[in-house]
Amino acid sequence: MSCVYGSGGPPMNTDISGIGVRLSFYLQTVFLGCLSARSTSPEEVTGALYTLLATNTGMAVTALILGFKSMPEISFHDALVVFYLLYISWVTVFFSLPSSAIFPGKIKMVHWCSVIQSYTLFAFAFVMLSTAPRFGSTPECNPNAVVVIFRPFSALHGGRILFLVLTGLVVIVYTAILYNDYIASPIKRLVRRISHRVIERIPDQEQAPPSPAHPEPVRPKTPPARETTATVAPEPEVYDYVPPSKRQTKYRPNIDWKIVLKITVVLILWAMAVMNTELLIRWNRFAMSDDSHTPWQFGQVLPMFLVVLPLVSLVITFMENGFRKVPPKDDTLKFVISSV
Numbered sequence: 001m002s003c004v005y006g007s008g009g010p011p012m013n014t015d016i017s018g019i020g021v022r023l024s025f026y027l028q029t030v031f032l033g034c035l036s037a038r039s040t041s042p043e044e045v046t047g048a049l050y051t052l053l054a055t056n057t058g059m060a061v062t063a064l065i066l067g068f069k070s071m072p073e074i075s076f077h078d079a080l081v082v083f084y085l086l087y088i089s090w091v092t093v094f095f096s097l098p099s100s101a102i103f104p105g106k107i108k109m110v111h112w113c114s115v116i117q118s119y120t121l122f123a124f125a126f127v128m129l130s131t132a133p134r135f136g137s138t139p140e141c142n143p144n145a146v147v148v149i150f151r152p153f154s155a156l157h158g159g160r161i162l163f164l165v166l167t168g169l170v171v172i173v174y175t176a177i178l179y180n181d182y183i184a185s186p187i188k189r190l191v192r193r194i195s196h197r198v199i200e201r202i203p204d205q206e207q208a209p210p211s212p213a214h215p216e217p218v219r220p221k222t223p224p225a226r227e228t229t230a231t232v233a234p235e236p237e238v239y240d241y242v243p244p245s246k247r248q249t250k251y252r253p254n255i256d257w258k259i260v261l262k263i264t265v266v267l268i269l270w271a272m273a274v275m276n277t278e279l280l281i282r283w284n285r286f287a288m289s290d291d292s293h294t295p296w297q298f299g300q301v302l303p304m305f306l307v308v309l310p311l312v313s314l315v316i317t318f319m320e321n322g323f324r325k326v327p328p329k330d331d332t333l334k335f336v337i338s339s340v
Contacts, residue, residue, distance in 0.1 A: 003141035008285030009077035010138045016063060016074055017081040020300025022277070024307055025085045028052050029092040030270045031310035036096035037262040038317050040326050045096060048310035049110050055306055056089045057117045060124040067128065067136055075136040077145050077284050079128045080155060083163075084277040086121050088270075093117070094174075118174060125167045132160050148280040256325040 012018065032048045039045050063082045066073040074082075093114055128135055133142055133156060146152040147159035 003138065003144055005138075005141055005144075005287045007144050008287055009141055009144060010075045010287055011289040012081075012281075012286040013066075013074045013078045014289075014295055014297075015299040016059070016066065017078050017085075017281075018300045019295055021059075021303050022081075022085065024055070024303035025089055026270075026274050027307045028055065028310050029088055029273075030266070031307070031314045032092050032096055033266040033270060034263050035310065035314045035317055037266055038259055038314075038321060038323075040321065044313060044317055046110055048313050049093065049096060050113070051306055051309050052089055052093055053110070053113050053117045055303075056086055056093070057120050060086060060117075060120045064124055064127065072135075072137040075138050076128075076132060076142045076155070077136075077286060079135060080145060080147060080284070081277065081281060083125060083128060084273075084280055086124070088273045088277070090118060090121050115178065122167060122171050125163070129160055129164050129167070132156055144284075146280070146283050148276050148283060150276065150279075152279075152283040254324045256323055259323055 015021075028048070028051065032045065032052055035045050035048055059082060063074065063079060067079055097111060097114055133139065135142065143154075143156055145155040147155045147163070153159055
């Protein structure tokens with residue numbers, strides 16, 4: 001059966017991949033990336049992380065429900081847009097979390113929420129890619145779908161294989177990291193603690209040499225005579241007088257160039273990810289919807305309010321720290337920063 005929309009795709013489901021939803025994802029990811037690069041404490045990014053984690057999980061679950069209903073409400077083309085948005089957000093969350101595996105209090109809860117979010121996203125990716133030929137409301141149009149990595153290529157052939165392999169590798173690496181953090185490391189610490197308690201070090205008992213039958217008398221040693229040396233004071237240094245009008249004061253800008261570099265990398269990678277997502281929409285050639293209403297309806301305006309919390313956190317952090325060199329508030333927690 002041929003696609004009724006020619007060589008393009010069906011109309012876009014704006015409730016899941018519309019302009020407001022995409023802008024919300026784009027802004028949340030870039031704000032969280034910059035916030036993670038500048039923050040000096042994990043508590044500063046907790047609110048933004050929770051917001052993006054909830055958004056990602058809700059989007060993945062919604063896409064699965066709408067795509068596998070008896071009458072699907074999204075197309076394979078919509079699912080590809082969701083796939084791109086979720087991977088941008090997942091990479092941002094992954095590199096914004098503290099690198100340590102043991103977190104106190106709510107930071108540990110954020111990490112567990114990110115684990116749930118990650119495997120929900122992986123499940124959506126595997127299900128969508130494995131059922132790509134028949135996924136969605138218009139399976140007859142699925143052969144027209146393309147994926148984009150700076151250039152378009154078929155989504156059902158090369159793109160499907162590429163993203164299945166990529167997702168599989170990501171799942172393996174992510175699971176290995178979790179195993180090392182939550183299973184291997186505690187076991188090693190437990191074994192080390194048990195070994196310290198059970199194994200006791202027995203000191204070596206050295207035998208004293210036998211004493212002679214007629215010991216020789218020990219004569220006290222006379223201390224050597226001390227040589228008295230006169231202390232010579234160093235000569236005072238003489239400086240040329242410079243009048244105040246000719247004195248020059250040098251100032252160095254208090255800028256942490258590592259922070260500047262991190263934020264620059266965040267913005268560059270984020271811009272490339274956004275460009276590929278928008279090119280995906282352009283080259284998939286979604287058909288025009290019959291709805292004559294403005295695209296900025298309730299379903300597009302509501303996601304924009306999710307940007308408020310990351311934006312406020314970012315503004316407060318930069319007002320306090322700027323680009324200055326600021327010592328971390330907690331040296332035991334280190335951050336791994338990236339972007340999309």
